[in-house]
Amino acid sequence: MTTIKATCPACGEVALTAEDIVLRIASVDEANSYGFSCPRCSEFIQKPADERIVHLLLTGGVRPIPVHVPAEVLEYKEGPPITHDDILAFHEGLEGERWFDELLGRKPAAPPRLGA
Ligand SMILES: [Zn+2]
Structure with missing residues (x-):
């Protein structure tokens, strides 16, 4: 059986x-990772797996596990992170009846009326 050497930070x-290693293959290379429970300290170690590491592990007999990474994870994000104050303001905004119009910054539509 092939011995694969890996590094535990501790x-x-x-x-x-090969059976000790979990190789996760995602739809994009940047999200590939591998992990193992350290045989000495039992800590689960997880690291990114670039193309070279994926090839090395596959050659060593590690069975890959396909994983789905939501597209949102890979989206480019700009602006400051959402704070608790932002969430509270959003929550308070949702309590009003016209929250959706206010969110879009438009005037609310006139309520429907019965015709004469
Ligand atoms: Zn260890």
């Missing part, structure tokens, strides 16, 4: 087998 180099 214990240093450890020897593993």
Whole structure:
């Protein structure tokens, strides 16, 4: 059986087998990762897996697990992070009846009336 050497941040180099390693293959290369439980300290170690590491692990007999990464994870985000105050203001805004119009910054539509 092939021995695969990996590094635990606490214990240093450890020897593993293909069955010890979880290789997650995502729809985009940047989200690929691998992980293992360190045989010395039992800590689960997870690291990104670039193309070279994926090839190395597959060659060593590691079975890949396909994972779905939501597109939102890969979206470019700009602006400051959402704060608790933002969430509170949004919550208070939702309590009004015209929250959707206010959110879009438009005047609310006139309520429907019965024709004569
Ligand atoms: Zn360790």
